[in-house]
Amino acid sequence: MQIPRSTLKFFLLFLVFTLSSFGQTNKVSKPDFLKYEYNTWVDSVMQTLTNREKIAQLFMVPAYSNKGGQHLEELLSLVQKEKIGGIVFMQGNPEKQVKMMNQLQKASQIPLLGATDAEWGLGMRLKQTISFPYQMALGAVQNEDLIYKMGEEIARQLQRAGLHMNFAPVVDVNNNPNNPVINYRSFGEDKYNVVTKSLAYIQGMQDHNLLVTAKHFPGHGDTDTDSHLALPRINHDIKRLDSIEIYPFKKVIDAGVSGIMVAHLDIPALDSTQTPSTLSKPIVTNLLKNQLGFKGLVVSDAMNMKGVTKGNEPGIVDKDAILAGNDLIEFSEDISKAIAETEKALKQGILTEEDLNKRLRKILAAKKWVGLDNYVSISPDGIYDDLNTNNALLLNRKLTGASLTVLKNKKNLLPLKRLDTLKIASISIGEERQTKFQKTLGLYTRVKHFQLDREAGKREVLKLQQELGNYNLVIIGLHDFSIRPQNVLKLSEEVKEFVAKFSKSGNTIFAIFKNPYVLDKLENIEQAAGLIVAYQDSPVSQELTAQLIFGGIGASGRLPVSIGKKFQLGSGLDLDGGIRLGYTLPEDVGMDSFVLNSKIDSLMQEAMDARAIPGGEVLVARKGMVVFYKAYGFQNYTDTLRVKKDDLYDLASITKISSTLPVLMQLVDEGKFDLEAGINEYLPYFENSNKADIPFRDILAHQARFKPWIPYWKNTLRNNGSFKWNTFKQDSSRRFPIKINDQLWLHRNYKKKIFKAIKKSPLEKEAAYKYSGLAFYLTPEIIERITGESFRKVLDERIFDKVGASTLTYNPVKKFPLSRIIPTENDFLFRREAIHGTVHDEGAIMMGGVSGNAGLFSNANDLAKLMQMYLNMGEYGGQRFIQTKTLKDFSTTQFAENNNRRGLGFDKPYLKYAGEDSNTSKSASKSSFGHTGFTGTMAWADPEKDLVYIFLSNRVIPNRENTRLYKLNTKTKIQQAIYDAILD
Missing domain, CATH: 3.40.50.1700 (Glycoside hydrolase family 3 C-terminal domain)
Structure with missing residues (x-):
């Protein structure tokens, strides 16, 4: 559209008066790239170009890396014949985009400026790339440093994808909830917040040599029309426009923004001729460049949008945009005609050669600033990994969480x-x-x-x-x-x-x-x-x-x-x-994702390949955040059923620190359990036994001279191998209610025989460390006597329900489908079946599946909650479970002078590291504690490194003679890998 000169002259005089409120800003910073306007390289390029070629440098055409060969040929033709200045990449994927850009750059006489719309990152345009939160969400973030870092990361990603300019950020103030085109793309309705966030984003990109384009000047926030579809009108007066819509643009100009994009808007207060702002010299040249003092690149919004194309002829409308003052024209619908019409305007003197040269110098200076004077082709190799780094993914999480x-x-x-x-x-x-x-x-x-x-x-x-x-x-x-x-x-x-x-x-x-x-x-x-x-x-x-x-x-x-x-x-x-517990990436807590994942994956695969385990679960938490949680392999060697993270494993002896131990610690806090009292204090039945008066401190530290174990089930056998009459029957009855399996039911009073066997068992001669599970058969009854409640109820109400550990349970088959319970041994001696859904330990199953020695099942996640509570010294979920001094006592080595590493119930690292024969890795601190289990399990906490480590497997498949897991030392090697991944 051409405005008559007489009308334009009158209107310009009017603007001198009416736009005085905008004024020349006091501290306008020139964009950094302008220092190269009169650079040697820029001068040399200028000398090689004809006027038509100079004009062609003002145009940027769209490119789609998801289109076929014909599209590429068309682009190559525009680059070689028309000698256009830049490419705006749209939809596609990064690998194809880089290859396409390399081909186009090779064909171009002057390096091409590559741009894209990446308001929320490359994910806005390219598949398999990261989308950061939309600007509306970022407007909620109270930490601008995160937004600056996003600008840094987006700059890195765009450059890796062969690009030099981002048509972002949106600095429009969205004060119209019904705005169909800006809305969630804006930082919000508060102009100060918009400015603060915009500057952080801009600075992050420009500090890393990415050109940016603040948009959509003079302000697209208060419209209810989409300029892609029609020309929106903004009817505010100059005072309002200056105080709201234009305010963010003044501030980013003051800060030295490298580019500004002009919108297609009808703003009568700024141009009464109904000319779209993109084509309006009063708006682009007089207001933006002269009044506001902007010296950087002025970029038109897409010239194929209905807001500017309606009533305007392709090619001519692009020339009018240049005459209005735009430096870069994107999405021209007819490049050849646009260049020809602009050249005609140059010959007619409507566009001066001086003005053209000034614009071209800006564009070439920008190309020099981004390094295009020494262009090097971009390798597509590894681009997906380079664009989707863990640090970038973590930044995305932090921004989302902060919003x-x-x-x-x-x-x-x-x-x-x-x-x-x-x-x-x-x-x-x-x-x-x-x-x-x-x-x-x-x-x-x-x-x-x-x-x-x-x-x-x-x-x-x-x-x-x-x-x-x-x-x-x-x-x-x-x-x-x-x-x-x-x-x-x-x-x-x-x-x-x-x-x-x-x-x-x-x-x-x-x-x-x-x-x-x-x-x-x-x-x-x-x-x-x-x-x-x-x-x-x-x-x-x-x-x-x-x-x-x-x-x-x-x-x-x-x-x-x-x-x-x-x-x-x-x-x-x-x-x-x-x-x-939270859930995040390792980098969030000072750990290396690659080290953690590669080493643990490799060690687990090694164990599965060696048939040491059919599968398993591994969880790592640091600083209260789960950073690694994976399920591996299958439930059984013959299965096609893969292990899932919510599957339940038999914890075996981890039961000791997961059931009676937390309750005993609570009872210590309540003054109801005395570590210096003997077992007979709580079980009078033991009053006259050889175990009377042995302090619980010694018992829990495995220094009470107790025998390691008693083969209870073998005591039920006759010499001919059949069961004694008062032990097992093939069918259930009132006298035989305890289910071992469908063909084996235990006598209701057999628990007393187990207690009697423990009572009568001889003591070891020396008061030295000897691991024993005998006392843990007794602790549930001790707890019931002290509390007056059933052991299961006490556990659930005091511990499991409160920490939210719904899978941490006895007899899981009563609550969960068998498909979620990992099988254990093929027992051909006692139960004479494959054990699935019930506890592996023979003594525990004879206790009805409920024992302090064994019997608990869990997935890694729920067990980690309990271990995190321990690591927190008794606190979790906003509740205190155990007093700090009590937990410290229980998790401290009790009898080091007697070469006993054990705490109270808890296992501890060897007093002197013994290489692969040690129970923990070399880096585990002396303050660390936890427990292991016979089925191939481990739960460990390290206060010094703020770590929780859970390893669950069923190494007893096909039977307990499978000791390959120990020979491979998989559990402790994984534990060491965790320490190796710590960066701080």
């Missing part, structure tokens, strides 16, 4: 405490399958999961409501239906009513994985007991929101926008985290 915003927390419901009092249900609205959010909730405690279709009708909603009557806490995740968080709510009326009802229930936590503006469309949501805004529906946001609910991480986010009358700008509550 989470808690808007409601009645009665300090969050983070959840007293898990033993809660019966929890979770509902995912809008997802057909169990979500990452729900799976992560399930890591913390037992949760019943439900799905609710967003279009659910009355019958489905009513059925769900009836089922929820059985739960006293409901957690609802509201998920998005689109890949990007639009301000749209697509729920049936019945589902809306369901949300409104539970918002008022007083026992419901809502997690909103959507655009925060949708809160204004949810009735009663402001009355929810708990309300968390996650801003978008990504696996990371789901996982971290679940961790937040249980206190694995904290919250500090603040709303970057106001939500009608429900929530004000800046709303948000701080929540402390770290009260329970």
Whole structure:
């Protein structure tokens, strides 16, 4: 569109008066790249170009690495024949993009400037790359340093992908909730917050030599029209525009931003001719360049958008954009005509050669600044690993976690405490399958999961409501239906009513994985007991929101926008985290992911290849965060059933420190159990035995002269190999109620015979260290006598339910399907069957599966909760279980002077490291403690390195004679690998 010169002259005089409020900013910093405007390389290039070639350098064309050979040929033609200046990469994948860019650069006389829209990183355009949080979520982050680091990382990634310029950030102030095109792409509605976040992002990129483009000048935030589809109009007066829309642009210009993109907008207060701002010289040249003093690259928004193409002819409209003052033109619909029309304007004197040269020098200076004067082709080798580093993934997690915003927390419901009092249900609205959010909730405690279709009708909603009557806490995740968080709510009326009802229930936590503006469309949501805004529906946001609910991480986010009358700008509550295990990447706690993963994977594979174990679970936690948690192999050598992380393993002797020991420590704290008292103090039956008056301190430290073990089941046999009449029967009855297996039922009083055998067993001659499990058959009864409650009830109520260890249990087959329970030995002597679903230890099964010696099953995650409580010196989930001094006493070597390494119940490292014969790795500290199990298990905590290590396997398959795991020393080698991965 051509404005008549007489009209333009009058309008420019008008602007001198009306735009005086914008003024020349006092401290405008020239973009850094401009120092190369008169560089030798720039001069040399300028001398080689014709005027037409100079004009061609102003144009950037789109490239798609997911298109075929014809598209590449078309691009090569534009590069070779038209000699365009740059490429804007769109959809595709990084490997193909790099190869394409190398071909185009090779064909180009002058190195091409490569750009892309990567507002939230390469994931905005390229598959298999990282998407950082959208800017709306980043607007909630209170730590700008994280956003600076994101700028650094995005610069690194774009450069690795062969690019030099990012059409980001969006610095528009989004003060219109119904904005269809900016919205979640903005840092929010507060201009100061927008500026702070924008500057951090810009500085991070520019400090690492990436050109940036603040957009969309003069401000696209208060529109309800998408400029891709039509020309939006902004009717604000100059005073308002200056104070809100243009404010962020002034600040980034002052800070030396390298580029600004001009939007397609109709702004009568700045140009009354209805000319799109991209084509408006009063807006681009007079306001942006002259009044605001911007000296950097002025980039047009895409010239194929309806906001500028309507009523304008391709080619001519691009020339008009150049005449308006734009330096770089992207997405021209007709490159040849655009260059020709611009050359015509040059010959006519409408565009001067001096102006053209000045723009070209800027562009070449920018190319010099990013290193294109010494262009080196980019290797595609290893690009996916280079773009998806653990540090980048960790940064993404940190940004997401920092954005989470808690808007409601009645009665300090969050983070959840007293898990033993809660019966929890979770509902995912809008997802057909169990979500990452729900799976992560399930890591913390037992949760019943439900799905609710967003279009659910009355019958489905009513059925769900009836089922929820059985739960006293409901957690609802509201998920998005689109890949990007639009301000749209697509729920049936019945589902809306369901949300409104539970918002008022007083026992419901809502997690909103959507655009925060949708809160204004949810009735009663402001009355929810708990309300968390996650801003978008990504696996990371789901996982971290679940961790937040249980206190694995904290919250500090603040709303970057106001939500009608429900929530004000800046709303948000701080929540402390770290009260329970969190889940993160090793780098977050000073560990090396590669070392950790490669070494453990290799050692586990070695053990499986050697048939030392068919599979297993390994978990590593440091500083209260689980950083490694994997399941390996199969449940059995003959199985096709793979081990899953929620499968249960027989813990064997780890039962000793996981069942009676924590309760005994509590009873010590309560003054009900005395470590210096003898066994007869609590079991009068032992009053006249050889074990009377032996202190429990000696017993628990395995220095009480007790025999290591008694083969109880062998005592039931006659000489001919059959069972004695008062021991076992093939069928159950009132007298034989204890199930060993379907064909073997034990006499109800046989427990007394076990106790009698322990009582009468001889003592070792010397009071030296001798590992014995005998006393742990007795400790459950001691606990029952002291508490007056059943042992199982005491364990569940005092320990397991409170830490949320739902799989830490005896007789798991009563609670879990057999498919989730890992089998152990093929027993051809006693039970005469493959042991599956019941405890491996013969003595424990004869105690009904419940013993202090063995019998507990668990997955690695739940066992880690108990070990983390120990590592925390008795505290977990915001509750104190055991006093610090008591735990320190129990976890300290008791009789080192007697060459006994043991604590009270806990195992300890050898007093002197003995190489591969040691029970721990060389790096395990002397303050570390834990236990191992006969089935091939290990649980260990190290206070000095703040470590928890869990190893679960069933090495006793096919039978206990399989000792390859010990010969390979797999458990301790993995433990050493964990220490090797520590960087700090």
